[in-house]
Amino acid sequence: MAGKKVVVVGHGPIGHAFIEKLAEREAGFEITVVCEEPRPAYNRVMLTQYFLDCDGDKHDQMKLSYWSEEDLKSKNVKLVYGRATSIDRDNKSVSYSKVSHGGSSVDEDTDSLQYDILVLCTGSFCFVPPTPGFVLPEKKNPQWPDDPASRPEGVFVYRTIEDLEALIAAAKNSKRAAVIGGGLLGLEAAKAVYDLEMESHVVEMAPYLMPTQLNQEGGKALERKISSLGIHVHSGAKIQEAVLDGGKVKGLKFIPNGETEPIVLD
Numbered sequence: 001m002a003g004k005k006v007v008v009v010g011h012g013p014i015g016h017a018f019i020e021k022l023a024e025r026e027a028g029f030e031i032t033v034v035c036e037e038p039r040p041a042y043n044r045v046m047l048t049q050y051f052l053d054c055d056g057d058k059h060d061q062m063k064l065s066y067w068s069e070e071d072l073k074s075k076n077v078k079l080v081y082g083r084a085t086s087i088d089r090d091n092k093s094v095s096y097s098k099v100s101h102g103g104s105s106v107d108e109d110t111d112s113l114q115y116d117i118l119v120l121c122t123g124s125f126c127f128v129p130p131t132p133g134f135v136l137p138e139k140k141n142p143q144w145p146d147d148p149a150s151r152p153e154g155v156f157v158y159r160t161i162e163d164l165e166a167l168i169a170a171a172k173n174s175k176r177a178a179v180i181g182g183g184l185l186g187l188e189a190a191k192a193v194y195d196l197e198m199e200s201h202v203v204e205m206a207p208y209l210m211p212t213q214l215n216q217e218g219g220k221a222l223e224r225k226i227s228s229l230g231i232h233v234h235s236g237a238k239i240q241e242a243v244l245d246g247g248k249v250k251g252l253k254f255i256p257n258g259e260t261e262p263i264v265l266d
């Protein structure tokens with residue numbers, strides 16, 4: 001196996017765990033990881049901790065990190081920032097594009113890597129419901145469901161450090177935030193926007209919070225508890241659209257539980 005080229009696509013928690021185990025073996029693999037995010041893998045499960053690690057405008061990202069760029073280098077793992085775009089199985093090569101992280105999509109700047117073994121650790125992406133206004137149809141990117149450029153200004157997902165940084169920046173000029181989904185992550189996000197001093201609303205289509213984990217009684221008890229903290233809960237809501245103005249979100253239109261007419265949360 002010595003000298004074999006292992007290319008890992010995706011440097012999330014699983015890509016990291018795989019590389020860590022492979023490096024431990026000291027089997028002489030030439031390991032390269034193609035990392036789409038602008039930093040090495042970090043503990044995504046602890047993402048919300050990022051808010052607590054804020055110190056003014058300085059955020060300590062390393063608290064969430066597994067290995068730094070230097071750690072990877074010291075383990076002879078080559079880190080390539082980019083997004084894998086195609087695999088040529090006959091020639092055993094994978095092409096990738098350099099990703100620009102200013103909120104736009106993939107650059108034209110491409111390169112490729114030869115591999116003996118290719119491991120895809122590309123994980124998951126946020127499910128964005130097909131509700132009008134959540135994504136700009138003309139900017140939808142079939143190659144990249146999480147492409148930030150496909151979303152209207154003011155619409156975020158909750159998955160990466162960049163998502164949180166964008167949220168923190170937007171909070172400086174916003175008064176109110178609606179979080180779609182009253183599951184575990186939705187409630188984490190609702191607490192986060194509350195801590196960012198925005199009026200925080202959770203809009204859940206099920207009749208009570210955390211419908212996957214709780215029964216109605218438990219979900220309603222949780223709703224009372226969350227409401228008593230100052231977070232507004234709208235369960236049983238039928239979301240109709242995000243109201244946009246010039247590519248920017250202005251409100252959320254939904255029919256509250258038991259009502260027939262929609263309201264707009266500005």
Ligand SMILES: Cc1cc2nc3c(=O)[nH]c(=O)nc-3n(C[C@H](O)[C@H](O)[C@H](O)COP(=O)(O)OP(=O)(O)OC[C@H]3O[C@@H](n4cnc5c(N)ncnc54)[C@H](O)[C@@H]3O)c2cc1C
Nearest residue numbers: 010011012013014015036044045047083084122123124159
């Ligand atoms: C806020 C939050 C809290 C969570 N809490 C929990 C929890 O309590 N318990 C739990 O079990 N799970 C939790 N999860 C889910 C958990 O984070 C995921 O299951 C885990 O991150 C999966 O790891 P992964 O490496 O497989 O995928 P991902 O974390 O999705 O990482 C995949 C990586 O591959 C990159 N990638 C994708 N395509 C390409 C490409 N073409 N080229 C290059 N790179 C690419 C992505 O950008 C990403 O960096 C939570 C998730 C979030 C967002």
